[in-house]
Amino acid sequence: MKLTTHQKQDIKNQQSQQNQTKRVTAPELENILYEAIPALDHGFVRVVDYMGNDTSIVQSARVSYGKGTKQVSTDQGLIKYLMRHWHSTPFEMCEIKYHIKLPIFIARQWIRHRTANVNEYSARYSILDKEFYLPSQKNLAAQSTSNRQGRGDILKGEQASEVLKLLKNDAERTYENYETMLNERFDGSTIDENKKGLARELARMNLTLNTYTQWYWKTDLLNLMNFLRLRADSHAQYEIRVYADIMLDTLKRWVPITYDAFLDYRVGSTEISSKGLKIVKNLIRGKNVDYEKSGLSKREWNELMTTLGQEDKLL
Amino acid sequence: MKLTTHQKQDIKNQQSQQNQTKRVTAPELENILYEAIPALDHGFVRVVDYMGNDTSIVQSARVSYGKGTKQVSTDQGLIKYLMRHWHSTPFEMCEIKYHIKLPIFIARQWIRHRTANVNEYSARYSILDKEFYLPSQKNLAAQSTSNRQGRGDILKGEQASEVLKLLKNDAERTYENYETMLNERFDGSTIDENKKGLARELARMNLTLNTYTQWYWKTDLLNLMNFLRLRADSHAQYEIRVYADIMLDTLKRWVPITYDAFLDYRVGSTEISSKGLKIVKNLIRGKNVDYEKSGLSKREWNELMTTLGQEDKLL
Amino acid sequence: MKLTTHQKQDIKNQQSQQNQTKRVTAPELENILYEAIPALDHGFVRVVDYMGNDTSIVQSARVSYGKGTKQVSTDQGLIKYLMRHWHSTPFEMCEIKYHIKLPIFIARQWIRHRTANVNEYSARYSILDKEFYLPSQKNLAAQSTSNRQGRGDILKGEQASEVLKLLKNDAERTYENYETMLNERFDGSTIDENKKGLARELARMNLTLNTYTQWYWKTDLLNLMNFLRLRADSHAQYEIRVYADIMLDTLKRWVPITYDAFLDYRVGSTEISSKGLKIVKNLIRGKNVDYEKSGLSKREWNELMTTLGQEDKLL
Amino acid sequence: MKLTTHQKQDIKNQQSQQNQTKRVTAPELENILYEAIPALDHGFVRVVDYMGNDTSIVQSARVSYGKGTKQVSTDQGLIKYLMRHWHSTPFEMCEIKYHIKLPIFIARQWIRHRTANVNEYSARYSILDKEFYLPSQKNLAAQSTSNRQGRGDILKGEQASEVLKLLKNDAERTYENYETMLNERFDGSTIDENKKGLARELARMNLTLNTYTQWYWKTDLLNLMNFLRLRADSHAQYEIRVYADIMLDTLKRWVPITYDAFLDYRVGSTEISSKGLKIVKNLIRGKNVDYEKSGLSKREWNELMTTLGQEDKLL
Numbered sequence A, B, C, D: 001m002k003l004t005t006h007q008k009q010d011i012k013n014q015q016s017q018q019n020q021t022k023r024v025t026a027p028e029l030e031n032i033l034y035e036a037i038p039a040l041d042h043g044f045v046r047v048v049d050y051m052g053n054d055t056s057i058v059q060s061a062r063v064s065y066g067k068g069t070k071q072v073s074t075d076q077g078l079i080k081y082l083m084r085h086w087h088s089t090p091f092e093m094c095e096i097k098y099h100i101k102l103p104i105f106i107a108r109q110w111i112r113h114r115t116a117n118v119n120e121y122s123a124r125y126s127i128l129d130k131e132f133y134l135p136s137q138k139n140l141a142a143q144s145t146s147n148r149q150g151r152g153d154i155l156k157g158e159q160a161s162e163v164l165k166l167l168k169n170d171a172e173r174t175y176e177n178y179e180t181m182l183n184e185r186f187d188g189s190t191i192d193e194n195k196k197g198l199a200r201e202l203a204r205m206n207l208t209l210n211t212y213t214q215w216y217w218k219t220d221l222l223n224l225m226n227f228l229r230l231r232a233d234s235h236a237q238y239e240i241r242v243y244a245d246i247m248l249d250t251l252k253r254w255v256p257i258t259y260d261a262f263l264d265y266r267v268g269s270t271e272i273s274s275k276g277l278k279i280v281k282n283l284i285r286g287k288n289v290d291y292e293k294s295g296l297s298k299r300e301w302n303e304l305m306t307t308l309g310q311e312d313k314l315l
Helices: A005-015 A054-069 A075-084 A089-093 A104-110 A157-182 A200-206 A221-231 A238-254 A256-267 A274-284 A298-307 B005-015 B054-069 B075-084 B089-093 B104-110 B157-182 B200-206 B221-231 B238-254 B256-267 B274-284 B298-307 C005-015 C054-069 C075-084 C089-093 C104-110 C157-182 C200-206 C221-231 C238-254 C256-267 C274-284 C298-307 D005-015 D054-069 D075-084 D089-093 D104-110 D157-182 D200-206 D221-231 D238-254 D256-267 D274-284 D298-307
Strands: A019-021 A037-039 A043-051 A095-103 A117-120 A141-143 A151-154 A212-220 A270-272 B019-021 B037-039 B043-051 B095-103 B117-120 B141-143 B151-154 B212-220 B270-272 C019-021 C037-039 C043-051 C095-103 C117-120 C141-143 C151-154 C212-220 C270-272 D019-021 D037-039 D043-051 D095-103 D117-120 D141-143 D151-154 D212-220 D270-272
Touching: A037 A238, A043 A212, A043 A238, A043 B043, A054 A075, A054 A089, A054 A256, A054 B117, A054 B212, A075 A256, A089 A212, A089 A221, A089 B117, A089 B212, A095 A104, A095 A221, A095 A238, A104 A212, A104 A238, A104 D104, A117 B054, A117 B089, A157 A200, A157 D157, A157 D200, A200 D157, A212 A221, A212 B054, A212 B089, A221 A238, A221 A256, A238 A256, A256 C274, A270 A274, A270 A298, A274 A298, A274 C256, A274 C274, B037 B238, B043 B212, B043 B238, B054 B075, B054 B089, B054 B256, B075 B256, B089 B212, B089 B221, B095 B104, B095 B221, B095 B238, B104 B212, B104 B238, B104 C104, B157 B200, B157 C157, B157 C200, B200 C157, B212 B221, B221 B238, B221 B256, B238 B256, B256 D274, B270 B274, B270 B298, B274 B298, B274 D256, B274 D274, C037 C238, C043 C212, C043 C238, C043 D043, C054 C075, C054 C089, C054 C256, C054 D117, C054 D212, C075 C256, C089 C212, C089 C221, C089 D117, C089 D212, C095 C104, C095 C221, C095 C238, C104 C212, C104 C238, C117 D054, C117 D089, C157 C200, C212 C221, C212 D054, C212 D089, C221 C238, C221 C256, C238 C256, C270 C274, C270 C298, C274 C298, D037 D238, D043 D212, D043 D238, D054 D075, D054 D089, D054 D256, D075 D256, D089 D212, D089 D221, D095 D104, D095 D221, D095 D238, D104 D212, D104 D238, D157 D200, D212 D221, D221 D238, D221 D256, D238 D256, D270 D274, D270 D298, D274 D298
Parallel strands: none
Antiparallel strands: A019 B019, A037 A043, A043 A095, A095 A212, A117 A212, A141 A151, A270 C270, B037 B043, B043 B095, B095 B212, B117 B212, B141 B151, B270 D270, C019 D019, C037 C043, C043 C095, C095 C212, C117 C212, C141 C151, D037 D043, D043 D095, D095 D212, D117 D212, D141 D151
């Protein structure tokens, strides 16, 4: 990640603000506010604003339940209760805003989370930065043979070098031709004073999907957790997981009590189907369980046995 | 509006907070933060949190348009441009949270604005306050004879007194019977130690729709303006307009530049249909305009002539 | 439930339509289309339109995954896979529209499901029907002593009669006074020709929360299942569960394969936290488990033991 | 647009369905149901399902307003009234589903309309088709000099040929290298049996933004009109307008009465700000109007004068 001098100065200015407020604050998050945390080779994650903290969730819940909440004595107890019972609305009462720089093919996955506010850099108005994502060699995975959307072994040696070379050359060439068509370099200089450039909204179509874009992305705490649950998961594509992992850390700084409950009841939790539950009960009672009679598919059976630590029963 | 001693102390505590933050602030809004602004006879509006100010809108727009925004030199110019051209996403980048106390029949209108986060006091958990809305006499309007959903003349004399008496008596009696069914008074005391009370989730059905409820209501600036445009309008029901008018004032304190643009391009603006526009053009050219040939309904014609200050052409 | 002659005729007319279409259909749902299925004492559920069936989900999923879906050979297998892995978007591709008549206090719970389209009968425009919900005696439950939002034992004898009398009298009296204020009876007749009536938007505030309202409610299949999962659950209030149970039956008629997967993976499933999972594994291995070391609250412990059929370990 | 034999057969099968239904139908839309209407060089628009027609809007509105709607006698009158007064919820009661094939850079604009359901072809699972958008020469516009996001004159001669050559070559080369990295041709054949291919989720990043993707896109009538208002507008990018124009025609076939009202009150309508309205009134009264005193920006002034047909007053 390389910030321009101008960007660095902007961040410094933002970080040097010291305003008084009657609002609640999240001191650990304030510590990294505006900071550009590197992600992949040219991307970053910046927290640029937030609203509320753990106490805001508690406060909203207590308005909802009125005197009825008095039984739950501590903030932590109440937040765990809300998380466990999927009482989701109090978590919507906190809001966070990020500035993210990310490759376009990842942006296309990300944008499918609809309950968020977005302002993306517009390539109709302005020229995109000359930056594209190139995986490090250890992330150059082959297509998985068992999982249609997964990765298998790491490519090695000559094939790996070949892939990296293709990616790099194609990104650079298409970007250069983008400049040629625009008749303008990424630094704003004109190439040929006697020519008009192609409209930006057209020229951009020549760029490859690993070109970086950036956006402001704002969401509430509930939807942030929905995003992180999916995108910090081991089945998520590595490149989006890098962002989700950084954001998990910002979650911890922002709402530490909620973060703990989130790890216990969402990230580390397991859902067991009604058929699966019958098997669990039989296992606890020490009875034999039989795949044939389970009503589960082979894949379900194996997933369940892995979850339960019964690897000797794998099919 | 009557706050309990406990509520007053809560507000005092919240207002006495002085936190440091690197986030942007809205000083005029900070001045009234947490304050309970009276609405109707027992309701209130409180701003309890916010995120961003006018500069946040500008900042998001500049990320979107990149170098392309340099042409628009001032923040005010840019905000006006965004408002005029319905570039709505930058306005979603600010967020506000209210604590509102309001009658249930108004809450039912309000909740139809779906793009908001809500935590309402739950009458399944807790007993509702013994407070109900009674209109002041000057708001006791008769059904309009021309407008199916509007109000006409003010009721007077005996009929007005009769209406107020009915409303008051019915609200009080149904509330008392609510307490009887619950076997519990609103102050928490038990009525008959030898009886069980009816479940709260059932007893509540006996209350009238003017009973007050309360909620936390959080939304972004764009959706707040959508709400205010409809609910601060002269066609909105008076009782919700009272709330909208108070919130318009909080809008002004929060984002004064946006507020001005909102008044000019939304609240005070007029939409003219393609058929209406032909008539406007003819009027400007000094030509005769003819209802029969206009393609407008009588109602549309009259609305247009009123808008244009051509009352002499009303049908 | 009592339909007017006019309503009955309307339904008959709708049901007698026989249109040709190239769209997919759901024959079992067609059989009950437009029918008013009774709910509570005066309410009903009617399916008035729908789009898609089980094959629509499969079709959308196959567009998403392309050739990648070939491995999953049957429609049933694919739908189960989607449900199990929370691949939710294909379920959004079906849509259903209901006409519902329900008490206002239930409508207030229902409307909190925001991802739906709603047209409610407007009491600003028109007079509400003279119908209010009165629970049958077997549903007159006392407040639960263990659960803040639940029901306990059934009220009996004199107290039950007293409650029913209060509910009935208050609803009838407030409705009569509603008519008096409107100067109009529910059948449209004027009471006193020399008087104006109070505006409808005001008079309605005198009605009790068990008055019936009605609406068109349209949602997609995913959000319908989210609604049913919460509202057909044993923790939901009885009065909304009555509606949810009827809608579960319409779900079965509409998308039978999805319905089966929904029962197995959602309705009958259990979520176990990361701390809970450790205990499950130890139980399966025949080890002792200890509440003190579990990290669970007493309530969580008891919920888990009940789920696992280990009632002897309840605290 | 070139459909495979398999796709053509699929469409034929779908179109040959003749099902009986009690639902309302839209005969003109049935006529083109499932048909692939060509868009750009390789894209298409297909209507694959729908729910409701003009009468559904009327029916929902009449449920809302109850007896209050009797005054408006015709369906057309009621739909015009709803459109004019922004009573939007009845329009949400109809739903439509499209199958669209479109270039990725257009898909990125399109997806910003969040209130829709989407299933996109996944390049994590499957290989994208070897098809990319190449503008026809008459659409090769230069960047506008007056409008930051617009198009100016058409490029000509050698420069045009050069641009087309660059676009074509880059798309073809990056696609070929995509195949090389995957070790698989777009027809599914393996390139080198001794090699593993790069994971699909990685290889796709090498493709250019004019590569075609496809999706199912489902939305309600209100949000379809919001989409069309923006995307069929002359300020929209040409490439998305091509799709919007085709969809406008499907709108007309589906809900002809709503379509007419949409053209009159939305597409052809004009919004005039409060400052602008003062000027309009003065023009009608034959008074002089003065830019200096208008409070309008130069751009606003010119837009207003153009709208009013007062081109002689342009600055």
